[in-house]
Amino acid sequence: MERRSFLKGFGAAAACAMALPHVSSAAEEKKSGGPNEMNFETAVAAITGGKALVASAKVKMEAPEIAENGAVVPVKVSVESPMNAKDYVKAIHILASKNGNVRCANIYLTPANGEAFFGTRVKLGGTQDVVAIAEMSDGSFLTAKQNVKVTIGGCG
Amino acid sequence: MKTLIKIKPKDYKAGDVVKIDFMAMHPMETGMRKNKDTGALIPAEYIDEVKFMFNDTLITKMVIWESLSVNPLMSISFKVPGAGTLKVIAKDNKGQSVESTTQITPKG
Numbered sequence: 479m480e481r482r483s484f485l486k487g488f489g490a491a492a493a494c495a496m497a498l499p500h501v502s503s504a505a506e507e508k509k510s511g512g513p514n515e516m517n518f519e520t521a522v523a524a525i526t527g528g529k530a531l532v533a534s535a536k537v538k539m540e541a542p543e544i545a546e547n548g549a550v551v552p553v554k555v556s557v558e559s560p561m562n563a564k565d566y567v568k569a570i571h572i573l574a575s576k577n578g579n580v581r582c583a584n585i586y587l588t589p590a591n592g593e594a595f596f597g598t599r600v601k602l603g604g605t606q607d608v609v610a611i612a613e614m615s616d617g618s619f620l621t622a623k624q625n626v627k628v629t630i631g632g633c634g
Numbered sequence: 635m636k637t638l639i640k641i642k643p644k645d646y647k648a649g650d651v652v653k654i655d656f657m658a659m660h661p662m663e664t665g666m667r668k669n670k671d672t673g674a675l676i677p678a679e680y681i682d683e684v685k686f687m688f689n690d691t692l693i694t695k696m697v698i699w700e701s702l703s704v705n706p707l708m709s710i711s712f713k714v715p716g717a718g719t720l721k722v723i724a725k726d727n728k729g730q731s732v733e734s735t736t737q738i739t740p741k742g
Contacts, residue, residue: 513665513678514699550703561713574701578666582701585710590693592651592713599703601664 514579518609521580525571525611526619537622539610548602548628553582555610557594557620561587567594569613575623576606602628635660637734639722648716648740654686655709656722658732664700683725684708688738689718714740 516524522531540554557567566589572582585596594612602608609623636659646652658681665678680700686693694710712720718738725731 554709577701578664579699579701581699583696583698583708586695586697587710588693590688590691590713590715591711593711595653595709595711597653597707597709599707600701601662601703 514581516579516581518573518575518580521573522611525584525613529617529619531611531619531621533622534612534620535622537610537612537620539608539622539624541608541624541626543625544627544629545602546629548604548630550599551602551608551626551628552597552599553608553610554597555595555612555622557612559594559614561589561592561594563589564615566615567612568615570594570596571611571613572596572598572600573609573611574600574602574606575609577601577603602626604628635724635726635730635732637722637724637732639720639734639736641720641736641738645741646714648714650740651711651713653709654712654720655707656684656686656724656734657705657707658724659705660726662700662702662704662706679726679728681706681724681726685723686710686712687721687723688712688715690721714738716740 536558538556545551553572555570559565559567567587570585573580574582582600583598587594605627607623607625609621612620638657640655642653660681661679663676663679667676669676678700681698684696693712696708717740719735720738721733721735723733
């Protein structure tokens with residue numbers, strides 16, 4: 479009797495172990511995907527063309543440290559710059575490092591903006607870094623990031 | 635697609651830097667959500683390009699993706715050069731496009 483129940487239990491455990499990898503891969507499949515799926519490294523490489531990113535205090539990002547609702551996370555980015563014809567911020571890129579498609583927005587600015595600023599609300603699938611990349615008119619790339627803890631995910 | 639343009643602050647002079655808030659009523663579907671009844675994927679539908687023009691000169695162009703929230707808000711700065719027309723053109727990935735305008739009238 480004991481042997482039988484042991485075998486039964488073992489069999490169930492083995493079935494569980496076999497089923498587990500399947501379950502986890504299904505969960506991964508659900509996480510990834512989306513029509514414009516792109517990971518962080520690819521997206522950064524596409525923006526910078528292989529140039530180095532420099533973390534800079536000139537780029538200021540305002541985002542909450544804890545977001546209760548991942549569906550609406552306010553993000554504001556401003557970049558210190560005189561914004562004249564010779565020295566201005568060409569573009570601000572906002573990336574959510576762990577979303578299926580990490581790209582959120584590319585903003586192409588001109589000196590007519592007066593200040594390099596962009597504010598929006600993004601969806602975050604989970605706790606992750608929100609990254610801003612500023613493309614300067616001299617061809618350099620400055621960056622800043624903020625970790626946002628998400629209590630309820632914003633996708634699905 | 636309903637849209638709304640707000641200039642902040644309301645009173646400004648030529649040469650001031652103001653904030654332009656642009657809001658569009660749009661579902662911003664990611665293409666990853668499923669219909670709860672049928673289980674079918676809801677196709678992606680999101681605004682992918684927004685252009686801000688002042689007197690037909692491009693000020694700011696945005697390329698955006700589905701990661702922006704439902705009814706997205708986009709806010710930029712603008713140094714008011716004088717009176718004129720501000721036009722915002724938003725286009726989504728299904729080709730739907732909307733043009734909205736507002737008058738820039740600096741005081742003093």
